[in-house]
Amino acid sequence: MNEKAKIRLIIEVKKSLKEIMDDFSDVPEEMGYFYERFRAFFEETPNNGKKVIATMCIHVPVELIYAVGAIPLRVCSGARSMAEIGEEFFPAKACPLIKSTFGALYLNIFPMAAAPAMIINPTTCDHKKKIGEMAEDIDSCFYTLELPPTKETEEARFYWHMVVKKLAKELERVTGQRLTRKKLKAAIGIVSLAQAQLRRLYNIRKGNPVIWGNNAILVANAYFFDDIANWTDRLSRLNDELEDRARRNQYVVGQEAPRILLAGSPSIFPNMTLPVMIEQMGGIVVAEEFCSSSRSLYDMVAVDEWSLYDMIPAIADRYLKPGICPCFTPNIDRKRRLLNIAGDFCIDGVIYNSFAGCQLYQMESRHVEKILEQNGIPMLYLETDYTSDNTGQLTTRLQAFMELLQDQKS
Amino acid sequence: MKKIRAFINNSNISKFRFYFQIAAFVLFVYGGYFYVTISEKLPTFACPFNKGSGGTCYLMPLQHQLHMTWSRFIGPGGIHLLKGFLVFACFGLVFSKAWCGYLCPLGTIQDWITKLRKVLHIRFSKYGETTFKGLKKIKYILLFLLIIIPLGVSNSLLWLPKFSHDIFPPFCKICPGRIVLPLFTGDTSQIYIDFSTKTAMTMTALGMIVTGIFFTGSFFKKRFFCLFCPMSALLYIFSKVAILRLNKNVAKCTRCGNCYRVCDVGIKEIADDVINKNIVKDDCMLCLKCVEACPEEGCLEVSFFNIPVFMSTETGFFKRYCLRNEIK
Incomplete structure (x- = not known):
């Protein structure tokens, strides 16, 4: 079964990548590196004997993983073939992202052919909470990271500080390396350099479009599994090229293209249907409110005293306080953030995608729509999963929305 | 300028x-x-x-x-x-x-x-x-x-x-x-x-x-x-009407809490308040560490006679907090 599933996955990856490479012209040269990373998605990469720690969410403090000399690997999966495997373990209406991720874990199929020493699973949504109890079905060592249900109170904050401290201890145990002040400071530095480049890419995307949205999503996706120093370096080169393009007014689409903000459930490679469709229909995705891209690296760590005593809580805060995952209640910050992005990126319309089965995103959609409406921003609500069953209906609805936006613009 | x-x-x-x-x-x-x-x-x-x-x-x-x-x-x-x-x-x-x-x-x-x-x-x-x-x-x-x-x-x-x-x-x-x-x-x-x-x-x-x-x-x-x-x-009596002010552009705040983290006197409102513009609280001593720790462009701003004299910037944040500990 393993081999067969793997072949199907490889076909899926190739197909998705080919669609992006064939359908979109005038891509920056530096995108070549990122395409290549995805082409070699399952090829084994040397990691100098470093242990790999798998993460299942953006609420895992990766700085701690780097500080104990290990490599974080985000295993959230966008593969349909893996979702089909996962279906065996979940109720019919469960979230495809979870099904797919669990399917891959069950078959031990990881990006870069890695073999994680530990899988860190934060208790965000109900699916993630229950997945911890299914650990007996998989080989790897599962670690549940207890994320509080709210982030507003000091109690939640201190609880989270303790949880993160416990994780630091566990990471020391698994890797056999001690967490020191110097190493953690260096880790914060390495991650912040990556963050600086990602923020730079977002600033570039605030202007006239010089990069396709699906390309930008791919770049952010590559951060899941790429070596962080390489990724940062390559993104910096890409940013240079994009800035150069902006100076030469070399845009990928004209001014008339509606500027779209993609919000909600994340598009994770190879599930790139939505951004690709939007851009095939003449729109341009200029911003995403995805835990797979903008949200994963945006918020910064600020340390007051460079001692472990203050650094670990500082890192913990960065993974809790600015969080806008719908698993938090209340979650006013998400609406505020969406409005802020809409303003900064001159958004013409918001496409809100929710995976079938993700009740949290579904339930928040009504509030978000109301607030966006009050601010004169049209929103289209979509419910998708990893299958291509409802592509026809999706196309019709997207086309109608795009036409509406184009009419509004002209 | x-x-x-x-x-x-x-x-x-x-x-x-x-x-x-x-x-x-x-x-x-x-x-x-x-x-x-x-x-x-x-x-x-x-x-x-x-x-x-x-x-x-x-x-x-x-x-x-x-x-x-x-x-x-x-x-x-x-x-x-x-x-x-x-x-x-x-x-x-x-x-x-x-x-x-x-x-x-x-x-x-x-x-x-x-x-x-x-x-x-x-x-x-x-x-x-x-x-x-x-x-x-x-x-x-x-x-x-x-x-x-x-x-x-x-x-x-x-x-x-x-x-x-x-x-x-x-x-x-x-x-x-x-x-x-x-x-x-x-x-x-x-x-x-x-x-x-x-x-x-x-x-x-x-x-x-x-x-x-x-x-x-x-x-x-x-x-x-x-x-x-x-x-x-x-002194708190004057802070609401004083010429030197600390303002918060609340729309830009992501509530990441960095300002609260670095605050010497532990003012939580600086991070959590997304309603008031004038953010000087009774314990505040206007040391402006919060402005330094804010990575959002123009979210926190110090003004004198309503003229902005110092504000939070992305570049400033990276300069102060991150790039200086660049390793390798």
Whole structure:
């Protein structure tokens, strides 16, 4: 079964990548590196004997993983073939992202052919909470990271500080390396350099479009599994090229293209249907409110005293306080953030995608729509999963929305 | 102009503050030797018991001016009090709480103690939110007492007997500034307990105890004494209308809490408040570390006469917090 599933996955990856490479012209040269990373998605990469720690969410403090000399690997999966495997373990209406991720874990199929020493699973949504109890079905060592249900109170904050401290201890145990002040400071530095480049890419995307949205999503996706120093370096080169393009007014689409903000459930490679469709229909995705891209690296760590005593809580805060995952209640910050992005990126319309089965995103959609409406921003609500069953209906609805936006613009 | 603005926004204001505080310390502790006397109504702890003071603290004249019978309030005494307060208000209206963060010698000493603790790699102490809120109220109680006791010395309050004159001036008696600041000019005469009467003994002993608490407290908690400072409470009156302001562009706030993290006096509202524009709270000392720690472009901004003089920027944040520890 393993081999067969793997072949199907490889076909899926190739197909998705080919669609992006064939359908979109005038891509920056530096995108070549990122395409290549995805082409070699399952090829084994040397990691100098470093242990790999798998993460299942953006609420895992990766700085701690780097500080104990290990490599974080985000295993959230966008593969349909893996979702089909996962279906065996979940109720019919469960979230495809979870099904797919669990399917891959069950078959031990990881990006870069890695073999994680530990899988860190934060208790965000109900699916993630229950997945911890299914650990007996998989080989790897599962670690549940207890994320509080709210982030507003000091109690939640201190609880989270303790949880993160416990994780630091566990990471020391698994890797056999001690967490020191110097190493953690260096880790914060390495991650912040990556963050600086990602923020730079977002600033570039605030202007006239010089990069396709699906390309930008791919770049952010590559951060899941790429070596962080390489990724940062390559993104910096890409940013240079994009800035150069902006100076030469070399845009990928004209001014008339509606500027779209993609919000909600994340598009994770190879599930790139939505951004690709939007851009095939003449729109341009200029911003995403995805835990797979903008949200994963945006918020910064600020340390007051460079001692472990203050650094670990500082890192913990960065993974809790600015969080806008719908698993938090209340979650006013998400609406505020969406409005802020809409303003900064001159958004013409918001496409809100929710995976079938993700009740949290579904339930928040009504509030978000109301607030966006009050601010004169049209929103289209979509419910998708990893299958291509409802592509026809999706196309019709997207086309109608795009036409509406184009009419509004002209 | 743009370049100057970018330079200021990306600068390290904490470093600037460190040197500025030293200069202010020299001025307020040794200025008197150079015949500098700025005013006797300064909203900062430049202690009149220190012979070298280049200007003195307003709390001393305030207590003296309140030390009079009711009848004198309607007359020259009242006018005197009002005039004094107006001078004090002028200082407060211009620099607001920056008096605490940039100019107060007692605050500067606490910052130095913190620096010492950092060098020794000793941890700071943490408080729960409720303890913290309780502690913060003490400064209002102290302010109330320093107003009511001088009145009670010259008048009978609620038909009680008048307080003994030995209690006067009540706040100066317990203020650590009276004992600590003269030490910098080699004057140890304030270290004493007066055994002449019961009241005098209590007050001077309290002063010694508070000084002890001042040193230990500020060693483990940044700006510990400022939580109890009645001057801070008094200055808070002006912070809403002062010329120097700290503004928050609430729409841009991601509530990441960085500002709250680095805040020496633990003001939570700076991160959580997304309604009010003027964000100066009663404990704030306008040290502007929050502005430095904010990675959002223009979210926190300091303005003088409504002209922005310093604001948070993405570049500034990376310069101050991240790129300096670039490894390899």
